[in-house]
Amino acid sequence: MSTSSYDAIIIGAGHNGLVTAAYLARAGYKVLVLERRELVGGCCVTEELWPGFKVSTAAYVNSLLRPEIIRDLELKKYGFEMLPRSPSSFTPFPDGRYLMMGPDKEMTHKEIAKFSTKDAEAYPKYEDMLTRVADFLEPMLTQTPPDPFGGLGSLWKLGKLGLGFRGLGRTTATEAVEILTGAARPILDRWFEAEQLKATIATDAVIGAYAPPSHPGTAYVLFHHVMGECNGVRGVWGYVRGGMGTVSNSIAAAAKSKGAEIRTNADVGQILVADGRVAGVALKDGTEFRAPRVASCADANVTFLKLMEAKDLPPDFVAQVKKIDYSSATVKINVALDRPPNWKALPSDGKIGPQHHGTMHICPDQDYIERAFDDAKYGRWARDPMLECTMATALDDTLAPPGKHILSMFVQYAPYHLKGTTWDAEKDKFADRCFDIMEEYAPGFKASVLHRLVIPPPDMERLWGITGGNIMQGSMSLSSMFSFRPVAGYANYRTPVTGLYLCGAAAHPGGGVMGACGLNAAREMLRDG
Known part of the structure; x- marks a missing residue:
């Protein structure tokens, strides 16, 4: 059994884990990333499944990757290039008609008008509503959620959020609450009359969710798909040249350029804990790596229930983790x-x-x-x-x-x-x-x-390695978001074990190829020193 020492170890080379590694390495930390598979990226990969065919095996489109990550890590220097999609969607119908939509507002207006002139006039207003809500919610993606039951610092953060919410005004504030808590279908039924348009939009409300558009919580999933940008244009989704693996490979290259070490075919079997502090990790083959800081890109179930011993975690915390959907x-x-x-x-x-x-x-x-x-x-x-x-x-x-x-x-x-x-x-x-x-x-x-x-x-x-095949590393319902992700009291990327952090989609703001989880975790780790 061999042992090596690092300033920080990252479990899993998903795109979030790589982001955390890159930011820590930029700050001068000696960083090791350990990946179970033979390639980096987690669910954000490109694989040659058949000769000549390079496939984005899991994630397949991008818009949410945070612009500050692209800028800070100089990802374009390492091959990252977005290809904006226009039109952005095409829906054929059994009667032989179709609906095409995209960033071309005039084209979209004409297409919707084929089914309803009223809806064609309402659609820009609907987008404006979503934009107003986004202006309030999107900055929270890169904020560490406050603990509603924490000390004065948390209460101060909650107060600032409350003042920001109050500043929206009654109409926009009401819309924001409905987007966060409500079902997509009632919202779409209220805004539009053509089922063709409503069905096309509703698909974005359920992708990756175990819920139909009539269920509470789907409005937020819907909203998730109108955030982000492509080459600076808000709300546009695109392909990544070379497949989604280019996202992960460019982040990995940026991390390695700052000295981070990345090992593939390195399957972590245990997170090592001594006297309430993280001590490092052990691979399944017995190799140990020591570090005073460990960040897991795996979901909460894998991190706490498979890689750790129950004696190292408070029973009430374990009970909360077991309730994650x-x-x-x-x-x-x-x-x-x-x-x-x-x-x-x-x-x-x-x-x-x-x-x-x-x-x-x-x-x-x-x-x-x-x-x-x-x-x-x-x-x-x-x-x-x-x-x-x-x-x-x-x-x-x-x-x-x-x-x-x-x-x-x-x-x-x-x-x-x-x-x-x-x-x-x-x-x-x-x-x-x-x-x-x-x-x-x-x-x-x-x-x-x-x-x-x-x-x-x-x-x-x-x-x-995603529990239940859940691509979001856990439900994205309101009860599992922001200050309650992964569980109440631990939304600040820290865990009950000193020096152990979560840096993947199990933490705020959840699923999607945005890198915000990794960015936020790195910031908190650097803050702790």
């Missing part, structure tokens, strides 16, 4: 194609068109989503699942051989636990059903498939 109902299907989908609603005859640039939705109305959730609620995969498809090769020719394409399918709903069967027995049947639906909207799709990889929730857990 990791329900998941999302399946990722990565597909290699020999031609782009030829949508009946807007044929392209094998060529790339604007309909392929953004997210392609199969979701005719909100009831369709509700029925899909009903299946999952009773332990079945949805017979008519909601499909969210993206084809980064429409804008990035580095990902596939000439003329070939990669389609990313993010599918709702399919629960972790299936009633009376297993995912090993069902995942190909589920994928076949998804492909049958695609065939209805884009004839010839099934014949265009060269390869596919189906990743249901249990496989997400196995591949990426």
Whole structure:
């Protein structure tokens, strides 16, 4: 058994863990990052699944990565480049019509007007409402949440938040509360009349969530998708040239340029604790690394219940961690194609068109989503699942051989636990059903498939170490956010063990490729010295 010493050790080379490592290394710390897999990135990776096809296996689009991280770490110097999507979405409907939306406001107005002139006039006002709320909420992403039950410092922070909230005025404050706590569907029903528009927007309210748009909490998930920016333009999502792994690789390169050491194929088996302080970590092969500071990019279940001994944690803390909801109902299907989908609603005859640039939705109305959730609620995969498809090769020719394409399918709903069967027995049947639906909207799709990889929730857990296959490292409901993430009393990235921190999506502000969790954790670690 060998031992080496560092100033800080990061468990997991997910993008958040890499951000923490990079900022600590910039401050002069001797940093070690330990990653279980053979590559860095966690759920933000690019992998050559089939010869010549470079696939963003998990995360697939970007907008939320914090601009200060891109600036501070000089990520563009290390290969980070965004490719903005315009149009941003395309939704074909069974009656042969379609809705295209994007940053081009005139185009979006005309498209919505095909279904409702009233909605076309209301949509800019809806976006303005979200922007007003974002102006209040977005700065909180990079703030350490105060403890409502803490000392004077926390009370001062809460007071400042209260004054900021009061400054919104009654109307905007009411809208902010509804966005934070409410369901997406009532909001959309109040703003719009065309089901085609409401269904298209509603897809953003449920991606990664074990809930339909009628459930409280989905409005915040919806809001999550209108924050962020692409090349300085707010609310625009894009692809990352070279796939999502470029995000992680550029952060890793920045960290290494400042002296951080990154080891892959290094599976941590235990967090070492002595006299209430963290002492380092031990790999499963017995190798030990010592450090007075350890930050875990893993979720709370893995960090506290798998990598630690119960005797090192307060029983009430462990009880809170065991209550965290990791329900998941999302399946990722990565597909290699020999031609782009030829949508009946807007044929392209094998060529790339604007309909392929953004997210392609199969979701005719909100009831369709509700029925899909009903299946999952009773332990079945949805017979008519909601499909969210993206084809980064429409804008990035580095990902596939000439003329070939990669389609990313993010599918709702399919629960972790299936009633009376297993995912090993069902995942190909589920994928076949998804492909049958695609065939209805884009004839010839099934014949265009060269390869596919189906990743249901249990496989997400196995591949990426995320409990329950939950891509957010835990529920994003109000009771699990801000001052209550991961649990009440420990939202400041610290844990009951001195020197042990959380730096991944288990901490505020939660899931999404934004890097804020890692940035905030690094700031608190540096503050502690």
